[in-house]
Every structure is written in structure tokens, then in C-alpha cells.
Amino acid sequence: MTSSLANSISSLNSVAMGDKKADLVLKNCSLLSVYTREIIPKTQIAIIEDRIAYVGPNAGHTIGPKTTTIDVNEKFVGPGFADPHLHIDQFVLPSELAKKSLVCGVTSLFSDPIDIVSVAGYGGFKEFLRLGEDLPIRIFQVVPGGLPVDGKFSYSKTMSSSQERSAIKHPHVLGLGEVFSWTKVTLRDPKTMKSLSSMLEADCIINGHTAGASEKKLNAYVSSGILSCHEPINFDQVLERLRLGMWIMIREGSIRRDLKQIIPRLISHTTHLNQLMFCSDGLDPLDMTNYGHIDHCIRESVNLGLETIDAITMASKNCFDYYNMGKDLGGIAPGKLADILIFDNLKTIKPSKVFVGGKLVASNGSIVTTIKKKTIPSWIKNTVKLNKFSPNDFVIKSKKNQVDVNTIFMQTEIITKLGEAKLNVEEGNVLPSYNNDVWKVAAFDRIFGTKKHSIGFLENFGADIGAFASTWSFHENNLIVIGSDDSDMAIASNILVKNQGGLVVVKSGKVVASLPLQFAGILSTDSFEDVSSNFKKINDSIVDSGCKFSRPHLIPLFLPFLALPSVRILSNGIVDVKTRSYINPIK
Ligand SMILES: [Fe+2]
Structure with a gap:
């Protein structure tokens, strides 16, 4: 059960001041700061329950008789990675995917369960929400935004407006998934516009998909409140969208691999990176085994010339900033949930330790926590x-x-x-x-x-x-x-x-x-x-x-x-x- 910051401030504040003692202190960290683009040596991090209370040169005042202290021995310590857009309703159950993603350092998954809804409607969505809960990985969902793909020809199930409205009341449902039939937006299809309006009214995020859109059509799409896209396949498309204020998820997964096309020109253009992320859009089991997950995006981008700290920032902070979750996640700082990775080196980007909410969940490539198999209803x-x-x-x-x-x-x-x-x-x-x-x-x-x-x-x-x-x-x-x-x-x-x-x-x-x-x-x-x-x-x-x-x-x-x-x-x-x-x- 994740704590809320609102209910934790007294406790966090007390630990930061030394009036209350931490549960866990990590000493001697080489901290990867996604806030300042620097590696800060000899940093100490104090954690109480599932959040970070103190980050600085000396956490001695937070250590009591019951505090566990770990000397990290100058290893690199950074925030957990996120995949800001993937279809996790593919191949394996979320509990099986979690095991593979966690050892790659991915501690948050932003799921767009479009196929489960196309088969099983709102019932399937709720079932998938249930399967994603109580796992040692954070899974957030969006209501699929592309069903039916075409009202004239498609025959899939979908969710009604009232089901969408009730879905977004769930704390793990963040908004609307990729609106990939973008002509429905530029032609102002009534159901699509109603859905966009109700999402915006509820302060929800709307994910985009603008393959092939440009100029006035792209403007119409963005002005409809859809601020992200994972479809650019070259830097020109990235730049056109960034200039309109969009957030870009550079896709590197089983459907397409776009890093090689985008990263070199991104570096030479020296554009701001703060609205850029990586996403997989879904991974098949062989790609997951052979490449890894978001860790692969960081390795590949660094090989293509990106600074490691920038790649890590794109894989963490930027994702949570996009989803308006920056107060809870994205970096190692006081108040944040303690999703922490420890790296022996910055070449392999394979974490030797993975903490989620202050609990060790993976160590040296193996899961060290229990992941319960849930019963699946027969329907x-x-x-x-x-x-x-x-x-x-x-x-x-x-x-x-x-x-x-x-x-x-x-x-x-x-x-x-x-x-x-x-x-x-x-x-x-x-x-x-x-x-x-x-x-x-x-x-x-x-x-x-x-x-x-x-x-x-x-x-x-x-x-x-x-x-x-x-x-x-x-x-x-x-x-x-x-x-x-x-x-x-x-x-x-x-x-x-x-x-x-x-x-x-x-x-x-x-x-x-x-x-x-x-x-x-x-x-x-x-x-x-x-x-x-x-x-x-x-x-x-x-x-x-x-x-x-x-x-x-x-x-x-x-x-x-x-x-x-x-x-x-x-x-x-x-x-x-x-x-x-x-x-x-x-x-
Ligand atoms: Fe997608």
C-alpha cells in the first residue's frame, strides 16, 4: 500500500530533522541527481516507510537503534525507471512481466490495456486493474483511447462514456490512452470530443499518437488537449512536436526501434530534453530477454552519444513530470517514494539492487520478494x-x-x-x-x-x-x-x-x-x-x-x-x- 505525501509530511519532516529515526539509511552513495545533471559523491539517503526523508552529506541524525544502514561503497544510486507507454496486455500476466522489468530497473509501468478492453470491455479493464495491484512494481493504467478503431468496420468492445468517467476515479487510472485515430480529433468526432472534454475537466492526462499528422492537423490535435506522442520516427518529427509544446516518448520496443534515427540529431541540435522520454510500446518475450527494457534505451542512447545522466533523467524524472506525478516520483529527493536503483557501474545500466517504496525487490538480477499468483476468473x-x-x-x-x-x-x-x-x-x-x-x-x-x-x-x-x-x-x-x-x-x-x-x-x-x-x-x-x-x-x-x-x-x-x-x-x-x-x- 503506497502512502500519500499528504499523510506522510509530519513523519518525513521529523526524520529529516532527526526528531524521529529512519527505517533505512543508504550511506556513501554516488547520487545521480536528475535535478541538477550531476553525480554527487558521498551522499546519504534516509528512508522512513516507503518515502525518502533526507538526502545530503550526513544522515547521522536520522539513525537510531532500529535503523538499517547500508554502505553503498560509492556505487551509483539513481531513481527507478519508468516505461511511460506500453501495452502490458500482451503475452504474459502483469505479475510475470513485473519480474522481468524490475531486474532491468523499471519500477513503474504506464499501461494502455487496449486489447483487453477490445475483447472484454470494462469488465476486462477492471480485471486488469486488479491484476496490476499489490505487485512490487507500480502499474498505472489509462482508459484505451482508440476503440473502436473505425466505427464503420470495427467490431471490438469498448468502454462507454459513463464507464470512462467511473474508471478515472480509480487512483491508478490516470486518463485516456493513445488517441491513435487522430482524424477523429481533426474531424471533431462527437464521441471523441466528449471523451477528451471529460478527461480534461477531470484534470486527466491524454496520450497521443500522431503518425502522419503535421502542421494544421497537428495543431488541431494538440489544441484538443493531447500533449504527447510516441510515433515520431525521425528528429524532424520530434522537433515539430516539441515546438508545439508536446512531450515525446521515443519508442524503442518490439513494434519499432527509433533511437538510432533520433538520438544523434537530438544531441547535435542541443534542444531541451525535459519533455523527452523513452517508451517501449510493448515488448515480446524474446526482445525482453535479449535487449532488456528501458535500461536498453539508456545503454543505446549513451552509445549514440547522449550523456548518461540525461538518458537516466529521460527514463525517470521526465516520465513522472509528464504524468503530473513529480511530487511523488522521478528522482531521489525528500518526500519522494523510495524507488531506488544501485548500479555497480554506469556502463551496463543493470542495477545490482532495486528498491521499490524502500523495500528491496531485486538483487543481482533476481527477484528477492514474493510475487503472488492471483486467481483468474473463468469468464x-x-x-x-x-x-x-x-x-x-x-x-x-x-x-x-x-x-x-x-x-x-x-x-x-x-x-x-x-x-x-x-x-x-x-x-x-x-x-x-x-x-x-x-x-x-x-x-x-x-x-x-x-x-x-x-x-x-x-x-x-x-x-x-x-x-x-x-x-x-x-x-x-x-x-x-x-x-x-x-x-x-x-x-x-x-x-x-x-x-x-x-x-x-x-x-x-x-x-x-x-x-x-x-x-x-x-x-x-x-x-x-x-x-x-x-x-x-x-x-x-x-x-x-x-x-x-x-x-x-x-x-x-x-x-x-x-x-x-x-x-x-x-x-x-x-x-x-x-x-x-x-x-x-x-x-
Ligand atoms: Fe501504443
Whole structure:
């Protein structure tokens, strides 16, 4: 339970004056001051309960018989890191993610649980809020700000205005998550404007997403009270937004890595850094293992020439200043919550000790506190509302012998364009063509159980497998099935119905790889290590079968995502994103 500063001032003041004794004193710290950009040697820090009471050259007056003192031996001591924007409703439960983030020095996570809401509405949001509580990491939430992605085509759940208003009353709900359909703002969509107004009235933060916006559209967006963006992919975009008073979260995560493009010019421009942060926007288990979390952003930025103290400030103080939490968090100073990292050196940026609220939670890369596994209600493990599939469910009918078809041509795992192909028809069913690399692709509503679905064709996938299916897809969470064989497509789909979620690869009737995602069909209740291993097998099995892309799990994830060009498939149909119209699979 976190203390409030208002209720702690007498106690903190008494310890600072020496009238009351501290619980813990750290001596001989080389303090990384994010307030003055300096390293202050031989600093002493006194902590009472979960807050810092004194920072200075001599905390002797705060030490009593019951005070624990630790000599830090001139090691570097700095504030806990924050990830100011990530989707933690991915892959693993918050309790599993916490273990990995904490050993990287990340003590606060600002979560945008958009996919859990798209599957399970306000009930899912509240469930996720519960899962994020009582952990030795701080998890703050925002109400997802982008659902539905497009009212005409999208079919996901969302939160009503009254549910949004009641959500933000919770102390860990800070405002509205990334408003990524920015045209809804520039066109002043009534529900969007109402939502923005009620957030501003309640003094809440609104996170932004302005990919592709500039000049008057960017001005309209910012003047609507949305002051941050994590989409800039180069320094010019960063600068344009900073000049309008925005806060920038430089993204370095599994979706994109932008540090290399931005940091060198940021340094040469000598702009102020006080409105800059790092964010991951979400990390897959392999990236988390191989790169780390926000610690990686600091290492990478320092390698690119940024001063270490500046990178640490961007990873801590600036995040909390943005969220108006600077009185409680962000640096090592009197009154602040004692989220403290100790580093043996500043090269690796791997903390040897991690304190959250004055309690040691990680030491030398291991968690040293108990993280309880919470019970998961059964309703959230039953969200794939589909009946048993048969190969007939994947038939695309034609009376001709050969047909011209429209395809979704994969340029990368994420980027698509409209393609075309000629396909043979057998017994009235249009056949995919392995030789021409043309596949069937299907999207089924699995949230409402409406039986709504669409089937089309996908090009340039390349893998010699029968089917690849996923119940997790941004932010529609349709069941997406890609396949060269109707029978394998049915088998893959049935496995996901039986498991109530996941990713699966099937070839010649056999399961090649499976990642169960039992929680709302979007994350696993298994350990981080098991999820990581299954996730690797999914990608490896498809890549080893000849897929043209290195991260094929992203293909079903992004196929229904209407915020990106150019052709997408959802349970409602195949959509030309630019013209906002449906495309027939057969010409
Ligand atoms: Fe995001």
C-alpha cells in the first residue's frame, strides 16, 4: 500500500530533522541527481516507510537503534525507471512481466490495456486493474483511447462514456490512452470530443499518437488537449512536436526501434530534453530477454552519444513530470517514494539492487520478494466464442475453372498493398497456390459469437505450412487464419477454440508449434519462460519453413489493424483503408 505525501509530511519532516529515526539509511552513495545533471559523491539517503526523508552529506541524525544502514561503497544510486507507454496486455500476466522489468530497473509501468478492453470491455479493464495491484512494481493504467478503431468496420468492445468517467476515479487510472485515430480529433468526432472534454475537466492526462499528422492537423490535435506522442520516427518529427509544446516518448520496443534515427540529431541540435522520454510500446518475450527494457534505451542512447545522466533523467524524472506525478516520483529527493536503483557501474545500466517504496525487490538480477499468483476468473478464460470448424468453413466458391482474385500482398510483416493473382478452382472451391505464394486468409468474430467472418487471399508469405492461426490481433481480436490447406486451417482454428486462445502452426494435420493464450485469447497464464519458449517455436517453425519475414507472428497481429495502410481483413470484410470501402476477394 503506497502512502500519500499528504499523510506522510509530519513523519518525513521529523526524520529529516532527526526528531524521529529512519527505517533505512543508504550511506556513501554516488547520487545521480536528475535535478541538477550531476553525480554527487558521498551522499546519504534516509528512508522512513516507503518515502525518502533526507538526502545530503550526513544522515547521522536520522539513525537510531532500529535503523538499517547500508554502505553503498560509492556505487551509483539513481531513481527507478519508468516505461511511460506500453501495452502490458500482451503475452504474459502483469505479475510475470513485473519480474522481468524490475531486474532491468523499471519500477513503474504506464499501461494502455487496449486489447483487453477490445475483447472484454470494462469488465476486462477492471480485471486488469486488479491484476496490476499489490505487485512490487507500480502499474498505472489509462482508459484505451482508440476503440473502436473505425466505427464503420470495427467490431471490438469498448468502454462507454459513463464507464470512462467511473474508471478515472480509480487512483491508478490516470486518463485516456493513445488517441491513435487522430482524424477523429481533426474531424471533431462527437464521441471523441466528449471523451477528451471529460478527461480534461477531470484534470486527466491524454496520450497521443500522431503518425502522419503535421502542421494544421497537428495543431488541431494538440489544441484538443493531447500533449504527447510516441510515433515520431525521425528528429524532424520530434522537433515539430516539441515546438508545439508536446512531450515525446521515443519508442524503442518490439513494434519499432527509433533511437538510432533520433538520438544523434537530438544531441547535435542541443534542444531541451525535459519533455523527452523513452517508451517501449510493448515488448515480446524474446526482445525482453535479449535487449532488456528501458535500461536498453539508456545503454543505446549513451552509445549514440547522449550523456548518461540525461538518458537516466529521460527514463525517470521526465516520465513522472509528464504524468503530473513529480511530487511523488522521478528522482531521489525528500518526500519522494523510495524507488531506488544501485548500479555497480554506469556502463551496463543493470542495477545490482532495486528498491521499490524502500523495500528491496531485486538483487543481482533476481527477484528477492514474493510475487503472488492471483486467481483468474473463468469468464476471462472463455472468450473465443466459436463453434467447431470444418474444412468447408474455408471454401471460397466459384463456378469457373479459373478466377482472377484480389490479394493482400504482404510487403513486410506489417505493411500491405493490394495485389492480384490467377487461381484455379477445384470442385467449386478456389484453391490457394503454393507455387505462386498465394494463400487463403480468414477473419472470424470470436468475441461476440455472431458467426461474422470473411475469407480472402494473402500473397508473399512463403512458408511451407498448412495453416497459421491467432486469436490475438490488434485491436479487433478476430481469429485470423492464414493457410494453404482448408483442412489444416480447420484444425488450427479448432485448437484455438479448444485452448480458448493462442497462436498455432499446423502442417499436414499435425501441430508444429503452439502458444496458448488462455487469458482473453491475448495473453498466457503460463510462466514468462514457457511463453518465451513457445513464442520462439511459433516464429522459428514458420521462418524455417521458408517464410519471407523474420517475425511472422506480427502478420495476423496487424492484418485487421485499420490505422495502417493499405488493405486489411476483419470479420466484417476486406477493407481498402484509404477509400474506406470493401474489396471483393474475387474480381
Ligand atoms: Fe501504443
